[in-house]
Amino acid sequence: MRPPDETSRRPRRRALKAAALGLTGVTGYDLLQRRHAILRNFPIVGHFRYLLELFGPELRQYIVTRNDEERPFNRDQRRWIYASAKAQTNTFGFGTDNEMEAVSAMLAIEHAPFPAPPPADGAPGGFPDYAIPAGKVLGAARGRAHAFRPRSLVNVSGMSFGALSGPAVQALNAGCREAGCMQSTGEGGLAPHHCHGGELIFQVGTGYFGCRDSAGRFSLAALQETIAGHPVRAIEIKLSQGAKPGLGGLLPAAKVTPEIARIRGVEPGRDCVSPPGHSAFGSVDELLDVVESIAQATGLPVGIKSAVGEQAFWDELAETMARDRGRGIDFVVVDGGEGGTGAAPLTFTDHVALPFKLGFARVYSAFARAGIAEDVVFVGSGKLGFPDAALFALALGCDMVNVGREAMMSIGCIQAQRCHTGRCPTGVATQNAWLSGGLDPQLKAVRHATYLRALRGELLALARTCGVVHPALVDPGRLAVVGERFTSAPLHEVFGYEPGWAVPPPARRAEIEALMSCGGTWRPPGPELGPLPGDGTGGDGDGRVPAAPSRQPRVPPVVG
Numbered sequence: 001m002r003p004p005d006e007t008s009r010r011p012r013r014r015a016l017k018a019a020a021l022g023l024t025g026v027t028g029y030d031l032l033q034r035r036h037a038i039l040r041n042f043p044i045v046g047h048f049r050y051l052l053e054l055f056g057p058e059l060r061q062y063i064v065t066r067n068d069e070e071r072p073f074n075r076d077q078r079r080w081i082y083a084s085a086k087a088q089t090n091t092f093g094f095g096t097d098n099e100m101e102a103v104s105a106m107l108a109i110e111h112a113p114f115p116a117p118p119p120a121d122g123a124p125g126g127f128p129d130y131a132i133p134a135g136k137v138l139g140a141a142r143g144r145a146h147a148f149r150p151r152s153l154v155n156v157s158g159m160s161f162g163a164l165s166g167p168a169v170q171a172l173n174a175g176c177r178e179a180g181c182m183q184s185t186g187e188g189g190l191a192p193h194h195c196h197g198g199e200l201i202f203q204v205g206t207g208y209f210g211c212r213d214s215a216g217r218f219s220l221a222a223l224q225e226t227i228a229g230h231p232v233r234a235i236e237i238k239l240s241q242g243a244k245p246g247l248g249g250l251l252p253a254a255k256v257t258p259e260i261a262r263i264r265g266v267e268p269g270r271d272c273v274s275p276p277g278h279s280a281f282g283s284v285d286e287l288l289d290v291v292e293s294i295a296q297a298t299g300l301p302v303g304i305k306s307a308v309g310e311q312a313f314w315d316e317l318a319e320t321m322a323r324d325r326g327r328g329i330d331f332v333v334v335d336g337g338e339g340g341t342g343a344a345p346l347t348f349t350d351h352v353a354l355p356f357k358l359g360f361a362r363v364y365s366a367f368a369r370a371g372i373a374e375d376v377v378f379v380g381s382g383k384l385g386f387p388d389a390a391l392f393a394l395a396l397g398c399d400m401v402n403v404g405r406e407a408m409m410s411i412g413c414i415q416a417q418r419c420h421t422g423r424c425p426t427g428v429a430t431q432n433a434w435l436s437g438g439l440d441p442q443l444k445a446v447r448h449a450t451y452l453r454a455l456r457g458e459l460l461a462l463a464r465t466c467g468v469v470h471p472a473l474v475d476p477g478r479l480a481v482v483g484e485r486f487t488s489a490p491l492h493e494v495f496g497y498e499p500g501w502a503v504p505p506p507a508r509r510a511e512i513e514a515l516m517s518c519g520g521t522w523r524p525p526g527p528e529l530g531p532l533p534g535d536g537t538g539g540d541g542d543g544r545v546p547a548a549p550s551r552q553p554r555v556p557p558v559v560g
């Protein structure tokens with residue numbers, strides 16, 4: 001007979017064994033499943049995050065923060081992205097938790113009494129694609145050979161392979177293919193991870209990665225060689241980035257893997273430096289010469305991306321283009337000071353460059369004053385991946401918006417803000433093979449596309465609330481900025497816009513309305529680059545986006 005203490009220990013041992021077995025089972029499941037990168041990378045402990053997410057609203061009744069706290073993206077914003085990307089209900093219940101009477105600059109949309117009816121399923125702007133073509137043809141004003149109308153006015157901002165992992169870049173690119181969007185390569189060159197069917201904008205940064213000679217200078221021949229055979233639709237010269245204007249970047253030697261070195265055209269195992277400024281030009285005049293030489297050699301629209309600082313540059317650029325109609329940029333991407341980065345000093349992210357709304361309004365005004373706003377496609381970036389923010393940007397004069405970190409969140413980023421350490425827990429912003437291996441690019445591509453369509457869907461719903469069928473047709477006067485002591489002013493008054501600014505002229509208005517009507521078809525004015533990947537049209541580019549999986553939720557879903 002066993003001693004009594006041994007008998008009493010038996011159930012405890014059994015319980016421990018069962019627990020160990022259970023944990024092994026959960027670990028095995030976590031490692032093998034592909035839906036959640038966090039669980040694959042951090043078996044067991046990753047579940048705590050999901051539990052906290054699940055019970056967070058109840059816990060927050062008693063402790064911690066409000067739904068609109070946390071930065072740069074608050075909890076409501078992140079929840080909207082995560083739910084949209086997963087095709088879950090993305091509506092909110094009970095009413096706003098904004099303090100409507102204690103606001104300093106709140107957007108209030110003055111809706112129409114008679115909203116525009118929603119389009120039928122499959123019709124332009126309708127379920128499931130929620131397609132919104134851009135209101136302008138990119139490169140048309142300057143007669144570029146490959147001018148085209150972007151099929152989606154929401155596209156993905158430049159985030160290079162290097163800052164992001166290979167699977168993350170792949171997920172974004174494949175998601176763009178599904179949603180009919182374009183992806184900017186970012187300044188790190190064109191990687192195989194960019195080649196999953198999504199259309200591209202090739203970015204020329206100060207390091208000229210993917211378009212440099214052996215001495216590190218800009219090389220037009222290298223650029224042409226890099227983009228040959230790829231669905232590159234435009235070239236974007238990056239002057240600066242909202243999060244770190246006037247700063248270059250450094251990829252430390254340890255991160256310069258042979259793959260990254262090959263793509264960037266640098267030596268492996270040595271620090272990879274992108275300088276603060278361009279060596280190919282140092283004035284507006286020289287910039288325009290480089291723009292024209294690229295456009296002539298490639299036939300593609302060429303634009304610039306910049307944060308907004310010194311105003312004289314923008315005035316000079318607009319005036320020079322107005323005077324000398326033979327040279328000019330086709331588009332400008334204005335990046336707000338609130339924009340993101342893989343890594344930058346805090347002083348720069350916090351204090352250099354104007355915030356988006358202020359900076360963009362100044363840039364738009366410079367072109368409008370010079371009388372050439374219609375000749376340029378305006379793109380905005382800086383926390384614009386939400387329907388209200390995108391509508392605000394369009395009302396200020398943007399023709400398109402780019403999404404960066406919002407796109408990252410749609411593929412799993414949890415705003416851990418460790419992108420600069422190389423230890424991103426979700427595998428989005430890391431070159432660590434174990435961590436990035438947790439991110440399933442196929443699954444995340446679907447989530448990314450679902451988010452992009454949901455954003456377009458709610459943006460269209462906002463436009464219809466204002467009585468029009470396309471967000472570019474929303475009168476800026478309908479957007480009011482509500483301030484303290486019950487003041488309110490229309491957006492164009494707040495930003496000093498003159499009558500007629502940021503509003504499509506009648507002919508373009510009619511064109512946009514035709515695009516959104518069932519019979520509306522359009523052809524790009526220039527010859528095509530070749531078949532458009534994934535558009536199912538065999539390359540004649542009628543601008544319709546590809547058929548989407550039916551799991552796309554309707555926008556806005558009505559839940560009683």
Ligand SMILES: Cc1cc2nc3c(=O)[nH]c(=O)nc-3n(C[C@H](O)[C@H](O)[C@H](O)COP(=O)(O)O)c2cc1C
Nearest residue numbers: 157158159160186187339340341342382383404405
């Ligand atoms: C991880 C990361 C990497 C980035 N890399 C680039 C880049 O290579 N080139 C660039 O022009 N902007 C880069 N950006 C800035 C974004 O393209 C974008 O302009 C900025 O984040 C604002 O958009 P968002 O608020 O939607 O993120 C990067 C941003 C992040 C978060």
Ligand code: SF4
Nearest residue numbers: 413416417418419424
């Ligand atoms: S480190 Fe954090 S913020 Fe950066 S990509 Fe990864 S999850 Fe997102």
